[in-house]
Amino acid sequence: MKIFSKEQIYQGDALTSKKQGITSTDLMERAGIQIFNWIHMRMQGAQVPIHVFCGIGNNGGDGLVVARHLITHGYNVKTYVINCSDKRSKDFLVNYDRIKQTTKEWPTLLSCKEEFPQINPDDIIIDAVFGIGLNRPTDDWVKALFQHFKTSKAFTLAVDIPSGLHTDKVPENENNVVWANYTLSFQSPKLGFFLPDTAKFNGQWEILDIGIDPEYLFTTETEAELIGKYEVLSMYKPREKFSHKGTFGHSLIIGGSYGKIGSVTLASRGALSSGAGLVTNYIPKCGYTILQSSFPEAMVITDTNDEFITAIDFDIKPNAIGIGVGLGTNTKTISAFEAFLKSNKTPLVIDADGLNIIAKKKTLLKLLPEQTILTPHPKELERLIGKWKDDFDKLKKVKAFSKKYNIIVVIKGANTITVFNEKLYVNSTGNPGLATGGTGDVLTGVITGLLAQGYNPLIAALFGVYLHGKSADIAVEDLGYQSLIASHVIEALGEAYIDLFRQPEEPPVEEEEQEK
Template sequence: MKIFTAEQIRNGDEYTIKNEPVSSVQLMERAAQACVDWIFENCKNHRNFAVFCGKGNNGGDGFAIARMLHLKGFDVDVFTNSKAKFSSDAGNNFRELKEFSGVFIREFKEAKEYRFDNRTVIIDALFGTGLSKNIEGEFKELIDFLNLKSNLKISVDMPSGLFADTVSDENATIFKADYTLSFQFWKKTFLHPETGKYAGKVKVLDININEDYIAETKTEDFVIHEDMIKDIFRPREDFSHKGTYGKAIIAGGSYGKMGAAVLATKSALRTGAGLTFTLAPKCGYEILQTSNPEAMFIEGGNDFIDHFETDEHAVCGIGPGLGTIDETAKSFLTFLKNYSKPLVLDADALNIISQDSKNVKIIPKNSIITPHPKEFERLFGATENSFERLKLAKNKAKELGIYIVLKDHHTQVVTPEGDAFYNITGNSGLAKGGSGDILTGILTSFSAQHYSEKEAAVLGVWFHGRAAELASEKHSKESVLPTDIIDEFGSVFKELNAKIERAL
């Protein structure tokens, strides 16, 4: 699914109006109806709606939503500046709304005297994607007031005060929604930690923007969508054997850190690699052979790895629990200088590389690296915010010819072409040691199974997140363990296979 800028979204509206038999008011009606359908389905325990409408088209959406909610039998109060100079379509919807005697239209200043009971939903339709400056004056006071309310809050298309494409000022006033009903597209700011926290849970509603416009309009930013995953995923062939699904080598572990190698190995096994090996120090032999008897052991040292052995026909994932002592670091960097096939690099492999800025140049082309924000900073330098970090990641991916899996709440897969694919599966249950190790196992396994590096990275982060969602449903986000997530891999594969079968 493409992510468009605010300007591209406006152009899409205009293109749709120009090339289809639909007026701007009718397109607004579509958007409002999509919102009301969602609200009707998901807010059945609420009876009252307080709808706050600005003077632009976002306010016009709000006026139409208020009218439709009233017709469905809800009690609706609309707050606006009745003396404002409304946009053409907003004005039309405002005048139409005034004809409904059951809808109370109030001035913004009346909000402070309004009784917000626990069955009242606050709907924010003050400012949409056209906002170009920070909110001030009466709107700042109004939003600050509404943010203090404990009522369920829903924003129409965008939380008011939030920009679509860029980070907001630290002290900006922004409506804090529980849900954002976004029209047709994700906005970039929904996907970054500094700004996404204002959007709450995002629901993207289809309002039938012209398909030709969507297909022909270029962007570098995408959301990983289930349709994309179905196109990538290849069900297991009946007439196949272990050689069909490649060899995966997990290189990691050191004295006291064997658990990381265990998790990565178990993850690679559970995601379908034909043969899985673990390159680890001798101190981990019994641990690994006991915990993962299906994997073969390659000795790489005594208490830490001091030499790297690989198979030219295997894909190697390096880093979980590796440690950064001098002998390991020296051996690993020597290996990198003499190795040309793509690798999966994580954790201490990245920490060793970051010890000298020149080391990034010896990462083999088309490798997948998986830094969290601090590891990324050590590799490539500090940035002011996650938007700047992504920009730098795109530059580095192009410069080095590598794939960067930039781990975050919405992990981004950054390609050598400069594209970014945001993952929207997963949850805070992954905020726990070991989660990154199982991702390394997934990526190594998928790469071994002859998925391209891009396919392995996109499918891998989606798969990782989806398994975490299923595990959290059983154990809670607080209690879920990385091993619980691995246990759900089979359920994710079952879902994928079922979707493929239904599509046939």
């Protein structure tokens, strides 16, 4: 799913009006009706007090459309207009006239200096104060109103985006923003829904199709995309009947040190479970017995040193290499790592101490094969690109870093974002259960395994991140967040693959319909 920028959303609206022969007011009506339908389907006429707060721009116009349809369907509605400026949009004024023709209880004009209306915890707030076009500081009275929403503890539904939240920057003050329980976003999610600095303002979100021109949606290139099941399914490579283990590539996992052989075990299990035909581990001697006994499906090559790697020397020809898990940063290991990069031409995935070594000696970045995949957690990323001001600044820095070195960066987190050049790919799977030791090692292995199977590096990264998160989503259903461990993620990889082809369940048929 594409994540459109603010400017692209405006372009899509204008093009849709032109191609479909409708006015912007008609498009606003369409959007408002979609919001109403969503509410009506869930409330079925329940007489819970609904407070609709409208600004005087187009988002406020959307809110007036919603309020009008709620009123005509008999809901208990109170409508308010935040009247802090003289600059009203044309479509707002049209819908302001329409709602006045619909009910004798005209919207209450709040002049931004009077007391706030009473809102009870069991009420519902519909936030349509500001939309994506907010370009000025929030008035102090409006900030206080937003805090009034929050302290009321009423369920808050935001229209398109929580008011005060920008599409391309972090608010200077969190009190400037509505804390919404749910957001109904038109046609596309907003990038801020997925970033730690801004996602907190939005409990859940859902996309409503308002009929933007299909050709525009299909052909427009966006800076960001949300990667879900539909996108990943097209990446999947089916297996041929007469294929064999050599068909699916040979993964080499290089890493481990005394006390950290488990990370290599997890990575190699991840590689094999992702579908690689063969997996070999290159480790210090201390890990030989551990790996041979705990994971017999893998082959093992050892360094001459017992506790850490001092040289990387092997006579196999792997199709992909994952390096860095549990590697350590001994000076001899660093020298071995640098020598390896100077001679290596095989596609690479680099994680953990591999990233830490590069961060200490950034000239090594020039030795990486094109489209090498880096999988840093936040601190490892900071060591590579430096500190950032906020999440949008972080993405800007990572895009520049990716473009400069022609590499793929997987920013691990709640919504893992993969960056390649100027493009962002936001993953839709995963959960807090992944916040446990070893899950990153598994991800390194999964991506390495896909790379070995012949997936191009970007697809291997996107597919691997999705499968890894989906496996955790499947495993957590039986285990819960707290009890999920890295091995469980590996064990559920098969189910994650099967889920790609599982059709959504049909809703249960009511007895009356069955009789008919």
